[in-house]
Amino acid sequence: MLYENWLHTGSLNIKTPYCPPLKGNIKTECLVIGGGFAGLHAALRLADAKKQVVLLEKSICGSGSSGQSGGFLVPESEEDMEQLIESYGKEKAKIAYNIPKKGVDIIVSIAKKYKFNCDLRKQDSLFISIKEAHNEWIKLGAKLKKEMGLKYEFYDEKTIKKIHPGKGYLSGLKYPGSYGINSFAYCQEMKNLLLKKGVKIYEDGEVHKLEGNTAKTRNTARTHLGSVTAKNILICVDKLKSEIDDDLSKKYYHLQTYLAVSEPMQKAEMKSLFPKEELMCWDTRMIYLHYRPVNGNRIIIGGSSPWAYYYPKYLYNPKVIQKFIDELKERFPEIKDVEFTHYWSGLIDVTKDLMPIVDYDKYNKSIQYAMGCAGLNWAAFCGDYIARRVINPKSTEDLTEFLGMDRKFFLSGYMQRILGKRITFALSHLYEYLK
Numbered sequence: 001m002l003y004e005n006w007l008h009t010g011s012l013n014i015k016t017p018y019c020p021p022l023k024g025n026i027k028t029e030c031l032v033i034g035g036g037f038a039g040l041h042a043a044l045r046l047a048d049a050k051k052q053v054v055l056l057e058k059s060i061c062g063s064g065s066s067g068q069s070g071g072f073l074v075p076e077s078e079e080d081m082e083q084l085i086e087s088y089g090k091e092k093a094k095i096a097y098n099i100p101k102k103g104v105d106i107i108v109s110i111a112k113k114y115k116f117n118c119d120l121r122k123q124d125s126l127f128i129s130i131k132e133a134h135n136e137w138i139k140l141g142a143k144l145k146k147e148m149g150l151k152y153e154f155y156d157e158k159t160i161k162k163i164h165p166g167k168g169y170l171s172g173l174k175y176p177g178s179y180g181i182n183s184f185a186y187c188q189e190m191k192n193l194l195l196k197k198g199v200k201i202y203e204d205g206e207v208h209k210l211e212g213n214t215a216k217t218r219n220t221a222r223t224h225l226g227s228v229t230a231k232n233i234l235i236c237v238d239k240l241k242s243e244i245d246d247d248l249s250k251k252y253y254h255l256q257t258y259l260a261v262s263e264p265m266q267k268a269e270m271k272s273l274f275p276k277e278e279l280m281c282w283d284t285r286m287i288y289l290h291y292r293p294v295n296g297n298r299i300i301i302g303g304s305s306p307w308a309y310y311y312p313k314y315l316y317n318p319k320v321i322q323k324f325i326d327e328l329k330e331r332f333p334e335i336k337d338v339e340f341t342h343y344w345s346g347l348i349d350v351t352k353d354l355m356p357i358v359d360y361d362k363y364n365k366s367i368q369y370a371m372g373c374a375g376l377n378w379a380a381f382c383g384d385y386i387a388r389r390v391i392n393p394k395s396t397e398d399l400t401e402f403l404g405m406d407r408k409f410f411l412s413g414y415m416q417r418i419l420g421k422r423i424t425f426a427l428s429h430l431y432e433y434l435k
Helices: 037-048 081-088 090-113 132-147 183-196 267-273 319-331 376-391 413-419 421-434
Strands: 024-033 053-056 124-129 153-155 171-175 200-202 209-211 220-222 226-235 253-262 279-283 290-294 298-303 340-350 357-360 367-371
Touching (some): 037 053, 037 226, 053 226, 090 183, 132 171, 357 376, 367 376
Parallel strands (some): 024 053, 024 226
Antiparallel strands (some): 279 290, 290 298
16 A cells, blocks of 8 residues: 555645744734634635635644544544533533534535535445444444434444445444535635635745734734734644644644545445445444545545554554554455555544533734644634634634633643553543543
């Protein structure tokens, strides 16, 4: 397999101009830092409100986690309803549960409205049990969806074979509202749209620090070649640097996941996986296998390993994803001769409880952060949300209880200083999984 992000190849038919790096010092009403899903959606909301907007991106728009994603737009968070109820109670859990759904709605409505060429495709979700003990999780998921009045279909070991006949699949929960997308192509289309709406985009210029006489007056973002002074600064970046906010930079880590894409498949081969309709699938493991059809009659597949998941640097060895490819071929012998041509890894920013941090700067409310968004839908919603707080803060819902930077985590900052960042986040995520 070639180590290369195939999503770039799938986006070659989208023409986008290169936006040179910022040179010199400028002023604007609103500055967005970061050209991923959060930053692009923040800029769009501000531009539609007739705000003067500048966007700074350290590489090219979509070059970070957003453009490396497998494009699974699922109306759920990494925490399921049972975990949310455990954390917030039933009524507040409904509010938190609906956030990622709103993110999906934002992305899909924009893609359809502006006719983006981004391989948007409706694909119901299928959550699959691979162990007898996990069947209870599937049944519980069905029970909770029923109580909430949400649509779903439960499949036992016999009936699941009608829609997804993989060997060893024991039960499944199918529900609507999810879509697949080429995330890098979407970012490129968003970039073109923002330029048409008058947003000034500067690429290849990382923001190194925020400047001001005091912490309360930091209103200038400095790159190597220039600076932007703004009334409002919206920070939507991967891997927040300590030079921008030392305390906040300690509140995220990353998960390393792998994706691979197959060569074009024969219709009969694709039909062997999805005899009735396209689905996006994942199983009941903590570090789960997930896959779905993409453009060109191909399959995109993702997964990781406990060792690679929390490794602090990129690992380029294909063994991790090859294990999942081999497993998929064992479950579906009809595709045993299909080659997977490309693979790549990505470091996804996350928090200890897998909910994003979206909040004002502690000292300066003209600065907002959206970080740790584990999912494209979360990123889209959070970027749109902080932009709405600039436009009309009084009418924007307050989600601080769920997304605030000072919320309590299973392991405190004190314990993190003792255990280290990597171990602290791994234990926190294990707690969330077992909760």
